[in-house]
Amino acid sequence: xxxxxxxxxxxxxxxxxxxxxxxxxxxxxxxxxxxxxxxxxxxxxxxxxxxxxxxxxxxxxxxxxxxxxxxxxxxxxxxxxxxxxxxxxxxxxxxxxxxxxxxxxxxxxxxxxxxxxxxxxxxxxxxxxxxxxxxxxxxxxxxxxxxxxxxxxxxxxxxxxxxxxxxxxxxxxxxxxxxxxxxxxxxxxxxxxxxxxxxxxxxxxxxxxxxxxxxxxxxxxxxxxxxxxxxxxxxxxxxxxxxxxxxxxxxxxxxxxxxxxxxxxxxxxxxxxxxxxxxxxxxxxxxxxxxxxxxxxxxxxxxxxxxxxxxxxxxxxxxxxxxxxxxxxxxxxxxxxxxxxxxxxxxxxxxxxxxxxxxxxxxxxxxxxxxxxxxxxxxxxxxxxxxxxxxxxxxxxxxxxxxxxxxxxxxxxxxxxxxxxxxxxxxxxxxxxxxxxxxxxxxxxxxxxxxxxxxxxxxxxxxxxxxxxxxxx
Amino acid sequence: xxxxxxxxxxxxxxxxxxxxxxxxxxxxxxxxxxxxxxxxxxxxxxxxxxxxxxxxxxxxxxxxxxxxxxxxxxxxxxxxxxxxxxxxxxxxxxxxxxxxxxxxxxxxxxxxxxxxxxxxxxxxxxxxxxxxxxxxxxxxxxxxxxxxxxxxxxxxxxxxxxxxxxxxxxxxxxxxxxxxxxxxxxxxxxxxxxxxxx
Numbered sequence: 323x324x325x326x327x328x329x330x331x332x333x334x335x336x337x338x339x340x341x342x343x344x345x346x347x348x349x350x351x352x353x354x355x356x357x358x359x360x361x362x363x364x365x366x367x368x369x370x371x372x373x374x375x376x377x378x379x380x381x382x383x384x385x386x387x388x389x390x391x392x393x394x395x396x397x398x399x400x401x402x403x404x405x406x407x408x409x410x411x412x413x414x415x416x417x418x419x420x421x422x423x424x425x426x427x428x429x430x431x432x433x434x435x436x437x438x439x440x441x442x443x444x445x446x447x448x449x450x451x452x453x454x455x456x457x458x459x460x461x462x463x464x465x466x467x468x469x470x471x472x473x474x475x476x477x478x479x480x481x482x483x484x485x486x487x488x489x490x491x492x493x494x495x496x497x498x499x500x501x502x503x504x505x506x507x508x509x510x511x512x513x514x515x516x517x518x519x520x521x522x523x524x525x526x527x528x529x530x531x532x533x534x535x536x537x538x539x540x541x542x543x544x545x546x547x548x549x550x551x552x553x554x555x556x557x558x559x560x561x562x563x564x565x566x567x568x569x570x571x572x573x574x575x576x577x578x579x580x581x582x583x584x585x586x587x588x589x590x591x592x593x594x595x596x597x598x599x600x601x602x603x604x605x606x607x608x609x610x611x612x613x614x615x616x617x618x619x620x621x622x623x624x625x626x627x628x629x630x631x632x633x634x635x636x637x638x639x640x641x642x643x644x645x646x647x648x649x650x651x652x653x654x655x656x657x658x659x660x661x662x663x664x665x666x667x668x669x670x671x672x673x674x675x676x677x678x679x680x681x682x683x684x685x686x687x688x689x690x691x692x693x694x695x696x697x698x699x700x701x702x703x704x705x706x707x708x709x710x711x712x713x714x715x716x717x718x719x720x721x722x723x724x725x726x727x728x729x730x731x732x733x734x735x736x737x738x739x740x741x742x743x744x745x746x747x748x749x750x751x752x753x754x755x756x757x758x759x760x761x762x763x764x765x766x767x768x769x770x771x772x773x774x775x776x777x778x779x780x781x782x783x784x785x786x787x788x789x790x791x792x793x794x795x
Numbered sequence: 796x797x798x799x800x801x802x803x804x805x806x807x808x809x810x811x812x813x814x815x816x817x818x819x820x821x822x823x824x825x826x827x828x829x830x831x832x833x834x835x836x837x838x839x840x841x842x843x844x845x846x847x848x849x850x851x852x853x854x855x856x857x858x859x860x861x862x863x864x865x866x867x868x869x870x871x872x873x874x875x876x877x878x879x880x881x882x883x884x885x886x887x888x889x890x891x892x893x894x895x896x897x898x899x900x901x902x903x904x905x906x907x908x909x910x911x912x913x914x915x916x917x918x919x920x921x922x923x924x925x926x927x928x929x930x931x932x933x934x935x936x937x938x939x940x941x942x943x944x945x946x947x948x949x950x951x952x953x954x955x956x957x958x959x960x961x962x963x964x965x966x967x968x969x970x971x972x973x974x975x976x977x978x979x980x981x982x983x984x985x986x987x988x989x990x991x992x993x
Contacts, residue, residue: 341977341980341981341984342977342980344959346957346958346959346962347957347958347959348959350974350977350980350981352981352984352985352988361825361826363828364828364829364879367828367829368829372971374971374975377981378985388825389826404826404827405826407826408826453877454876454877455875455876455877455901469876469877469901470877470901470904471877471878471879471882471901471904471905471908472829472879472905473879473905473908473909473970474904474905474908476971477970477971477974480971480974480975481971481974481975481978481981482981482985483974483981485959485970485974487957487959489900519813519871519874520813520870520871520874520897523871523897523898523899523900524900550875553871553874553899553900555900618813619812619813619815621813640810640811640812640869640870641812643810643811644811644812644813647811737817737822737876738822738823739822739823739825739826741823746845756815756817756875756876758815758817758818758875759815759817759818759840760817760818760821760840761817761822764821764840764845765845
């Protein structure tokens with residue numbers, strides 16, 4: 323008898339979801355969980371035009387996040403007709419199809435990528451899709467999860483399946499111990515700075531190593547969330563005791579005998595010893611410092627104690643041109659210290675960093691301090707449960723006393739689809755995932771960083787090394 | 796879907812790495828239904844000043860490239876979000892092919908579904924095409940999908956394409972209708988899965 327070939331976590335999930343293989347290399351995959359949000363109207367419309375109904379509504383869950391205001395939970399107070407229309411369309415489309423929706427006032431509402439894991443809808447071994455690129459987040463529970471466009475959303479609604487060509491695999495191993503003040507956000511920004519914004523294109527990333535094992539579930543969700551910012555099709559972390567402890571007792575997680583049976587299956591998911599990846603990258607966790615981005619690509623990330631680069635010293639012409647564009651757009655001076663960069667606004671939230679652990683870390687810095695003169699600082703919880711938990715812990719009072727605005731759950735200023743944007747020229751220290759030009763409003767300038775670093779920027783009025791504030795106590 | 800077989804057109808160059816989907820169509824236009832002409836949103840904030848004045852130097856506003864149906868992009872073209880409206884904006888403007896050294900994966904998938912060819916060529920080939928386009932604005936290039944070749948005054952290159960993407964583009968394939976011909980396979984999978992629970 324021959325030993326079975328060692329397989330990766332990715333390959334195990336891929337194999338168990340194949341419905342059909344075609345000679346041309348395409349595989350029809352079955353989708354366990356389909357998450358939809360208030361940007362899904364075009365996909366429902368595509369399906370309606372063809373007279374097709376969703377095949378498996380019990381596998382689909384919905385929540386409005388992109389177009390909801392974060393200063394109210396009243397639908398009638400959404401002033402923009404188009405935004406209200408998107409929220410209404412989700413309600414109408416899900417009701418017509420018998421899809422469970424967590425509406426504006428539902429106890430489970432929130433950003434779809436916060437809600438899935440938190441509600442126990444995203445489970446190890448699942449194939450999960452959503453019409454949003456940050457669906458990679460859900461891979462943190464040991465699932466294969468990726469974002470798709472409207473036509474593919476309609477295809478999944480109509481058939482519960484998706485045609486895919488098998489992607490390559492990339493293992494990123496981060497060993498060592500993260501230093502004080504260094505979080506999952508810094509790890510992923512360091513990874514993207516190292517491999518580039520297209521470094522994982524065509525690949526599914528599995529994150530491994532002792533520094534990854536040591537991350538909480540919230541940290542792993544942050545890490546996998548930004549896999550797409552490295553070009554990755556998906557990001558995954560093998561399930562372990564941290565995963566099981568996080569999922570146990572979640573509203574939609576299995577219980578009793580079902581839990582026991584699932585758990586046995588989940589334990590077989592991690593990559594086998596000797597499993598081969600198409601590529602391997604390693605980083606030293608001990609060497610990672612708190613990171614912040616300066617340009618208009620997430621790969622433009624540096625340790626907070628660094629100075630801005632000099633585009634004229636860049637040998638690659640294409641790269642030099644991009645850097646010059648970024649310096650002009652961002653209004654920065656080559657060679658200046660990152661810590662000298664003053665900020666106008668701070669945004670703490672998003673599917674990247676809107677979870678309870680993120681808010682705890684930010685509150686720890688905000689406690690007993692005050693938002694700097696002239697700075698507007700927002701805290702936008704990733705979901706209604708995160709908001710309730712934070713209030714139960716008194717975090718909302720810490721933020722409000724420190725001069726932050728405490729808001730309702732939604733995507734908000736991460737991309738501003740709900741109208742919550744910065745003014746042209748304003749500089750934002752943001753815990754979100756993209757620093758693209760105009761991402762947070764036309765002319766707005768975004769610096770990406772972790773939640774404690776964002777709080778440090780809020781209370782000092784400039785990009786600041788949170789480690790110094792932590793030392794002050 | 797409109798089939799894609801051959802295309803001869805001017806090619807408009809965007810010689811920057813990491814042109815993201817937020818540049819191709821800013822997020823504030825994502826609440827528009829597909830029936831709205833998305834061409835008006837293409838590169839909206841790069842193409843015009845905040846006061847609505849068209850920027851004459853922006854490539855799409857230049858006379859020779861206004862009707863270009865091919866885009867020449869940099870590395871990691873259309874990285875970022877899954878918004879299919881990035882393809883719709885290109886398509887509605889008249890763009891049928893984008894040539895770049897690499898693409899955001901989701902954009903490349905979305906392109907095929909809308910009959911837009913996202914062609915990967917080596918960087919030196921893309922650089923040669925961009926140099927030619929900048930030297931002779933409006934110069935036309937030929938794309939031939941059946942033979943997988945692209946030809947310009949600068950040379951001829953062959954390109955790779957996923958066989959399924961090629962077939963979809965050539966035939967204007969309706970993917971969902973095709974998948975639903977396999978309904979019994981899907982039902983059988985669901986039955987098996989129901990027993991074993993994954």
